[in-house]
Amino acid sequence: MKTKLLFLCSLMASLIVTSQQHEHQSSRPLSFPDIPGYKSLKTDLHIHTVFSDGYVWPNIRVMEALRDNLDAISLTEHLEYQPHLEDIPHPDRNRSYAIALEEAKEHDLMIVHGSEITRSAPIGHNNAVFIKDANPILQDKAEKAFAEAKKQNAFVFWNHPAWHNQSPTGNPILSDFQKDRIKNDELHGIEVINSVDYAQESLALALEHNLTIMGTSDIHGLIDWDYTEKGNQRPITLVFAKERSIESIQEALFAGRTVAVYNELIVGKEEFLVPLLKASIVVEKATYLRNTQVLEIELKNSTSSNLLFENVSDYTFYDSSPVFEFKAGETKKVALKTLEKKNEITLKLKALGCFTAPKVSPTISWTISPEN
Amino acid sequence: MKTKLLFLCSLMASLIVTSQQHEHQSSRPLSFPDIPGYKSLKTDLHIHTVFSDGYVWPNIRVMEALRDNLDAISLTEHLEYQPHLEDIPHPDRNRSYAIALEEAKEHDLMIVHGSEITRSAPIGHNNAVFIKDANPILQDKAEKAFAEAKKQNAFVFWNHPAWHNQSPTGNPILSDFQKDRIKNDELHGIEVINSVDYAQESLALALEHNLTIMGTSDIHGLIDWDYTEKGNQRPITLVFAKERSIESIQEALFAGRTVAVYNELIVGKEEFLVPLLKASIVVEKATYLRNTQVLEIELKNSTSSNLLFENVSDYTFYDSSPVFEFKAGETKKVALKTLEKKNEITLKLKALGCFTAPKVSPTISWTISPEN
């Protein structure tokens, strides 16, 4: 009898519980700092419910997103794949969106209207988001679906292009279909992270064809079962938006201002990934140890991701290994052997788990003025 | 892309994870020993899905039940309360059952066909389980619904009779409606535990009117959110059945052979609760400490519930407090001061968290022959 109330209240309880999690786990509520000029918005734009081949009502997706501290989600039901059609014979393909919108009304979560255009290879699966009406996008011919999406000013991205069910080598194959869509400005993004899978070949395609880099959960079941209870976070696209609004997210996606995040894996164009990492590590204090030339620097990882760094400064560390993990939310000290006392030094860390291109990890610099 | 597969596989992974939980928590997979003459079957016969006012597809309920190690569940959709009717306009009220049956096919879980007959007070909510067809039970007049359920040989129980929404004092009120149903053999059980709520006045009614004692989750959202992540187990009815079959469960329910379990709270008639507790604590070893008259006894709690005991033996404990918690699955030693070496002694423990009637906790005896 109390169940409904409990259910609605469980969100707040869970936020409290998760904030007390063991320090060595990454935390469930996702968190990233803004970068100069932009807000860093956490989005998951590839999600299913019972209105296509998912297994929960749209309200659960809203609650999951609130638990994960997301800013925006899109319920992208397959237009063409409807295994529950017998039971949910909805003539209006906007229902999932409408229900989520209603559920989110009293919460600080943006619902982006979206749909998944679903075909076999070489067309594959594609998400159209920021649509106005899902119904006319359901078309016999894929080309017509993409044209309609464009007409609605949708942002369209290619889902899991490296999926072995559609590409047995596990590599994405850019067919004429995609080339035409890109040429026609009907395909704008590409998933480099889909669910638990990352393909660096998809990243290569994104860079080569200037497609927006996307990361999504593609969740069908429960976020708890597929991610959280295995110690993982849901994959997201971090969108660098001028303000916290759906329109700004749309503008940012068309402009390619994103990085994809899955746990400690962060993938994006250098111009966004570098400032994100720079903002993520906060220098809290820097002091020379008494009677030494050893500079102790206190750093804080302000993100919800564990980060992996290699010290590539001009100076070696006094005590820790040059390769070290920096846990989500952790404050830690590193000590540089500067050989003489300096008024200013540069700390340079290579972010080993982050990629601006296949096999390319960015190096971030912080200029530090010791206190004494 | 991998999501569906992952989702289907998550069950096994979770069973592994949960078995490694902290020793001081009760474990998620529920477990109770059989009692002489009967199998102890774990059932939850009050569950909702999107087919009434719940929020998940029936397959999730099957997976939750497998994670909880249940033997049988029933999806008891409200016949009269259908908030998702606009989207799920099913003319056949048996759909939820059919989908669960299909999902459970490859698993060792029994699906009991059921429905909830839903009225305001004084009739209240009632579950009819082991029905053949839910459709004819949907009736204008409650009396007719109960009559149809009886025709189908359904076992019917009164849900959350103490619910303050229907009884502002929080006490169950047995109206003429219930009295008539009992007289007509149309009402056979009563929930003494519904979701997180236990009412000892409902237990009093069960005993007075010889109604079968029931405990159910009444879950609408997710078992994980409403129970597991708060450190609780889902409430169940433990059914003492002649064999592991739906027919045997039905026979046992009509015969009143149950106890209701919610975490460390276990409620049932003395004739079933006492043998259950007796079987639950296994005496593994009993030896006199060298050169003393102190008898050390090794006991194992073979259930998934923490149990609370008070030593009421003729002998006091040597070292532990007479009131002690016995964790789920734990092996622990108690030491009795028998004053002289005995060939046989009786260990008597009062089960403080278990009730055979309001405020009445049973005492269990084990006859023990020391090894030396």
Place this chain on the structure above:
Amino acid sequence: MKTKLLFLCSLMASLIVTSQQHEHQSSRPLSFPDIPGYKSLKTDLHIHTVFSDGYVWPNIRVMEALRDNLDAISLTEHLEYQPHLEDIPHPDRNRSYAIALEEAKEHDLMIVHGSEITRSAPIGHNNAVFIKDANPILQDKAEKAFAEAKKQNAFVFWNHPAWHNQSPTGNPILSDFQKDRIKNDELHGIEVINSVDYAQESLALALEHNLTIMGTSDIHGLIDWDYTEKGNQRPITLVFAKERSIESIQEALFAGRTVAVYNELIVGKEEFLVPLLKASIVVEKATYLRNTQVLEIELKNSTSSNLLFENVSDYTFYDSSPVFEFKAGETKKVALKTLEKKNEITLKLKALGCFTAPKVSPTISWTISPEN
């Protein structure tokens, strides 16, 4: 090289770590509220170091006590049992005290000067605390040792009187020696809890002979290994002192104002245990649930012990079991069915794990005025 510094700093780090422990465990830093007229001081007056048969230097005992949040400790080295005498041939039996005093100087921990007078049965082991000089207490005849302790105005208590090594039945035997000491005002207290052992027969002796009730760790190795890592807290004597000073502790012990605490087991005279429990549970809020006669009361357990209660109010609970565990530091709600709205009600809880006499658990009452 950094080790010493690290070692000294580890205390603060550990306090932070332990405060984040899992909510279902009792916490390491012990905490109990004051009672009307008295401060509740946490003491452990039975401890060993390398200066008798223990295995650590006295400074470790100071650090352990600070981690446990104690107010006072006494290093009570055996005067007569000196297994490390070959290596530590100290002519002055006050060394252990002196070192601890030095170590504690910069910390908020009181060091009580003490020694253990060690004999076989029937005299047994006895601790003399608040002594001035340990050396003259080392005597051939036990009677002389007790006389010297009295001369120094020491508070003397009988250690583990139920120890099966000295009493094979596991029951304490009050010999003429003890009777004489009591008569001569040379024996003032008795351990009812020693290390992990509780003997209710020792409690009976305490009550019969008006001896002060004591609980001690009797630690020889590491508190972490013997208690903490097994999920236990160290046993203590809670002393109700007029102020936070060694003199006040001494006065309170002579006056018998104590309770012994080991995890959830709390043992003491009714006049101290009842006000302690009353202060331990704080009523934070009481409101009637809307449109009902169900009074929801928010309670906080302000102690570091899990407490076990049975509702023995005039009203039954709306939802929870009448027997329930109240975790250390937890805030929880109970709901009373008062049948009509009251301006004032009395909540009565029996503290099942607490004892004022063998098998006697106290009942505590709180008068509550609902807000609406």
Place this chain on the structure above:
Amino acid sequence: MKTKLLFLCSLMASLIVTSQQHEHQSSRPLSFPDIPGYKSLKTDLHIHTVFSDGYVWPNIRVMEALRDNLDAISLTEHLEYQPHLEDIPHPDRNRSYAIALEEAKEHDLMIVHGSEITRSAPIGHNNAVFIKDANPILQDKAEKAFAEAKKQNAFVFWNHPAWHNQSPTGNPILSDFQKDRIKNDELHGIEVINSVDYAQESLALALEHNLTIMGTSDIHGLIDWDYTEKGNQRPITLVFAKERSIESIQEALFAGRTVAVYNELIVGKEEFLVPLLKASIVVEKATYLRNTQVLEIELKNSTSSNLLFENVSDYTFYDSSPVFEFKAGETKKVALKTLEKKNEITLKLKALGCFTAPKVSPTISWTISPEN
């Protein structure tokens, strides 16, 4: 009263507890596989007790080592720094060794006889292990102490050469003293890891002067407080010995067959570190995913250290990030996109947290024959 027994038994209990630790933590009991031709023995040859400036009796060191699953320890008391001399005026500097030997008698732990020769810079601190008699090593002149150590056939290593108390830049400075000792075959090893500190400049010295690479805890307080409760493991030297004996360890140390280990940091000469890592990762299965050219490989990390790898194979991963952490004891799958089905492939992983020289991480290769 039970305390002593409990203390002695606590070891086994703790081994059980620690084996159930959270899967994401490295485990307390250290474990590494043997390498071809040698046993991998876990040693800590720099430890203090109350017999110099430590704070525990030698038996605690034996118990700590057993909990950590070590094969050998050495209690290396400072010969010249004796802060407890007033209380422990031992004329025989072999006492600590003798007590540990007695304590270890019934356990499978080797006790290496050792001492620390303690001077200020430039001589610094040096451990002599496998000595016969500590007393004659106590000398006014350091040269004489080293000569005596050599006479006893001791293996001598330079402790924490980068310690800022002795070298304010935090860099080790090889003085004429060390050069002479090396030339005279009186100095054989160098700590590159001391307590929580790693200095790659010390590693450079080791390689340049062919000194044996050492890692030690230098523990003075408790392993639990300085390492375990902070989520760290104690630093050790892994010695590759022909058999499990003190003589074999001595032979291996003179021959330079070691790697130093502290958590995920593993430092050693390439000829030992590469086979260690190769043995550490076990290929359990390799199968092509159905209808694909994606080869799934199941790997097991058989060590107690989390390891950090980068995929540098000729093939990219199908799903995981090329940079990944491999937890202690974990079994995980990686999938290679081999583009066509191969009968044999080579998996190449660079061990990012392991060093064979400053900034040089080794790459390990495994030849794998897929099953299908």
